[in-house]
Amino acid sequence: MISKIIIRISKALFKGGSNFPGRIALKLDRNVLKTLCKNYKVIVITGTNGKTTTTSMIYNMLKDDGKNVITNSTGANMLPGIVSCFVENFSFKQCSKTNYAVIECDEANLTLLTNYVIPEVISITNLFRDQLDRYGEVYTTLNKILDGIKKVPLANLVLNGDEPLLGDMELQNRTIYYGFNCGLRKSKTVDINADSKFCKKCKHPYKYNFITYSHLGDFYCDNCGYKRPKLDYSLDEIKSKSQDGSLVAINREEYYINQPGAYNIYNALCAYSIAKVCNVPDSVIHNSLENQESSFGxxxxxxxxxxxxxxxxxxxxxxxxxxxxxxxxxxxxxxxxxxxxxxxxxxxxxxxxxxxxxxxxxxxxxxxxxxxxxxxxxxxxxxxxxxxxxxxxxxxxxxxxxxxxxxxxxxxxxxxxxxxxxxxxxxxxxxxxxxxxxxx
The missing domain is CATH 3.90.190.20 (Mur ligase, C-terminal domain)
Structure with missing residues (x-):
């Protein structure tokens, strides 16, 4: 109750305050998330790029399907911001319907979140060099994420199969992969500044059947045999693209993504895969992607x-x-x-x-x-x-x-x-x- 009052004051006086109420709640009870999340199926989105947009896409799909759903739409993805989201939406009344929470989570904070929550789904969008002074190289970021996943072996994993670091992770979790079945570049050679160019198993340079962008694509190692995992959900064709959006085929069905760029196709494919795990009908996914609005920058x-x-x-x-x-x-x-x-x-x-x-x-x-x-x-x-x-x-x-x-x-x-x-x-x-x- 105290944190809910603080949220109202923060919004009225400072037009924000998305982290501070969560900090207060954690000071009062460091295990508060266990209580706040008790009646939710929690879907967690982490990774370097695309977290906010993917979170928004999934939120809209579940909402359009008539489900009760909350999200930290401001992008406050550290533990205090996540707590604030649940505090703001907490009700003392019991609800008989299934509630969903679609939560964007900072890579380093996933291990803090899974101390208190067993997510229904954890999704990793990609891993790129980002804020090197904080995260270090991509392998360090991956290890931070794995520290969180290992605590929740019952969570479903929805992973980008085109990301070489995410294949064959030797985890107990049920794992679902999405990715492209077509390339975006003529060249099969990664750029000199690309990340994750060397095999995670034997450190030999990857080769590619095709590349989408940076180091993402249909990779394989001709030294040890490590290769892209089998895809459960795939982008089969890009039929057209413009500065406004892209017309694509996902699992042989046509969808219009109302956001431009290859990275938004990946975001949509990730959201599609999670929606399928949550049994959202194809018609709802189709309409939701077509009407997706841009979010927060x-x-x-x-x-x-x-x-x-x-x-x-x-x-x-x-x-x-x-x-x-x-x-x-x-x-x-x-x-x-x-x-x-x-x-x-x-x-x-x-x-x-x-x-x-x-x-x-x-x-x-x-x-x-x-x-x-x-x-x-x-x-x-x-x-x-x-x-x-x-x-x-x-x-x-x-x-x-x-x-x-x-x-x-x-x-x-x-x-x-x-x-x-x-x-x-x-x-x-x-x-x-x-x-x-x-x-x-």
Missing amino acids: RQEVIDVAGKQVKIILVKNPAGYDEAINSISLDGRVFNLAVLLNDNYADGRDVSWIWDVNFEKLSSLNIDKILISGIRLYDMAVRLKVAGLKEDNFVMCKGYKKLTDEITNCAENRVYVLATYTSMIGFRKYLNAKGYIKKLW
């Missing part, structure tokens, strides 16, 4: 003084490259804003921007290039080296300058590529100015 479109501003969260080389590939589908002239911060939640080390293929932007029809964030000068140097026209650069110290420049753009469409805290800060500014009605 993930391809979110905002009207700023008549300009169509699309905010895309970027936080590591693999995700950034796919964001660039996504906006490359837009053949029109557009404006680009690039925001780079180095706060704790972003990762202090920004050297990863040199692994991003910014060179691809030099061939696009970009008018103004707005550069902002704490590390705007680092980003400006990177874009100059990538071959973008320095005369088009506009340095924006602060969100007011950035917003003013956006409103003065000649072209109607503006893509905003922003790291996490810069995305949060920019959205807060737009909310204060009335461009966004709902902050969280």
Whole structure:
């Protein structure tokens, strides 16, 4: 009850407070999650990229199927934020219906969550280098996740079969794999900066029947025989794709994904697989994917003084490259804003921007290039080296300058590529100015 009151106060005074009420609840009772989760079938989404969008997709599918479902939609995916979500939705009344909780969980916090909860499903989207100062390399991230899974052998695992680190994990859990049955690249050689290039069994370089992006694809090791696991659910064909979405065939049935880019096809395939585990009908999945709305800085479109501003969260080389590939589908002239911060939640080390293929932007029809964030000068140097026209650069110290420049753009469409805290800060500014009605 105390934490529920704190949530109301936080939302009223600070327009947020998604972690603080959970911290209070944990101080009062460190085992509070055992009580809060007792009447829920919990579905946990973890991994490097795609957690928030995949969580939103699954939430909508279950909701569209008439199920009682809650989620931590703000992306507060540490243990206190997860506790806050359950506190906010807690009721002293008993409900006879089956309740679901679709929870996005930070990779390092999964082991904390499974101290108290036995999830119905745990899904891992992918593993990329991200916040190296916090997580280290991808093998360290995997071990953090495995520490959590080993505590709950009864949980169903829904895993990305195209991720080499997730095959043959020797766990007791029932394991379901999803992946692509078609490639997205002509080359069968991974990029020099790709992650997980070497066999997890014998350290020999992987070979591929095809690659989707980065190190994901139909991999195999011709030295020891380790290869991609058999897929339970597959993306069989990409029939068309644009800057608005993709028409695909999943398990030989046609679906339209109302989100652009290869990474959103993966997100949809993951959500589809979990929905099948939860016995959601195909018709509901179809309608839900077709009507999926962007969430909280993930391809979110905002009207700023008549300009169509699309905010895309970027936080590591693999995700950034796919964001660039996504906006490359837009053949029109557009404006680009690039925001780079180095706060704790972003990762202090920004050297990863040199692994991003910014060179691809030099061939696009970009008018103004707005550069902002704490590390705007680092980003400006990177874009100059990538071959973008320095005369088009506009340095924006602060969100007011950035917003003013956006409103003065000649072209109607503006893509905003922003790291996490810069995305949060920019959205807060737009909310204060009335461009966004709902902050969280």
